[in-house]
Amino acid sequence: MATFIVLLGPPGVGKGTQAKILADQTHLAHISSGDLFRENLKNQTELGKLAQTYMGRGELVPDDVTIGMIRERLARPDCEAGAILDGFPRTAAQADALANMLKEIGGEVKSVPYITAPESILVERLSGRWTCRANGHVFHEKNNPPKQSLVCDFDGSELYQRDDDRSETVVRRIQVYLEQTAPLIAYYRERGKLMEISGARPIAHVTRELLAVLKK
Numbered sequence: 709m710a711t712f713i714v715l716l717g718p719p720g721v722g723k724g725t726q727a728k729i730l731a732d733q734t735h736l737a738h739i740s741s742g743d744l745f746r747e748n749l750k751n752q753t754e755l756g757k758l759a760q761t762y763m764g765r766g767e768l769v770p771d772d773v774t775i776g777m778i779r780e781r782l783a784r785p786d787c788e789a790g791a792i793l794d795g796f797p798r799t800a801a802q803a804d805a806l807a808n809m810l811k812e813i814g815g816e817v818k819s820v821p822y823i824t825a826p827e828s829i830l831v832e833r834l835s836g837r838w839t840c841r842a843n844g845h846v847f848h849e850k851n852n853p854p855k856q857s858l859v860c861d862f863d864g865s866e867l868y869q870r871d872d873d874r875s876e877t878v879v880r881r882i883q884v885y886l887e888q889t890a891p892l893i894a895y896y897r898e899r900g901k902l903m904e905i906s907g908a909r910p911i912a913h914v915t916r917e918l919l920a921v922l923k924k
């Protein structure tokens with residue numbers, strides 16, 4: 709059965725960073741709903757233009773649009789063995805839709821690492837974050853700086869600050885997380901999938917702990 713891992717946690721806790729490392733090490737696909745929306749925006753698709761109106765305000769893109777996009781992504785051949793899901797699901801309706809979509813393709817959510825950190829750390833991480841244009845690799849001006857200023861270590865592309873990483877939008881994104889996504893903690897706990905991990909530590913420590921819990 710194909711293995712799907714859902715990374716749960718607030719914006720800025722390190723889901724994207726960890727998802728990329730885990731995907732490399734486990735050879736599962738990496739699916740980031742935020743990256744998919746940003747790719748659509750870069751290509752000026754209708755989906756990208758629609759998503760931008762929500763992303764710019766720090767709000768969630770409507771469920772039907774988001775679920776449709778993920779349904780297509782899950783159908784690609786690189787998901788056959790499974791995937792690390794980063795940023796999806798973010799609402800109970802998305803979690804239900806995910807369970808149904810995985811049933812159709814013969815997969816299941818195996819585990820849900822829930823990464824936590826105090827709000828002050830999230831704000832500091834998001835507002836100092838630099839993202840690579842080509843592949844969404846992330847750096848932090850203090851905690852994880854690139855070797856060369858404004859250049860991605862992995863693919864040499866330009867680093868930029870996401871519009872929604874400005875401090876006004878960051879506060880709204882955390883509020884939206886608490887209202888709409890935090891209920892998924894109980895959702896997955898009740899289903900016996902949740903594993904809590906502290907994200908308030910260096911990247912390599914968090915990766916080690918994630919790999920240890922995923923082996924169980």
Ligand code: AMP
Pocket residue numbers: 719741742743745762763764766767768769770774794795796797798799802872881
């Ligand atoms: P992220 O890169 O995960 O921080 O996502 C950036 C933005 O994309 C979010 O603030 C939302 O506007 C949108 N987004 C990403 N994933 C979802 C999702 N699962 N449901 C709704 N909106 C999403």
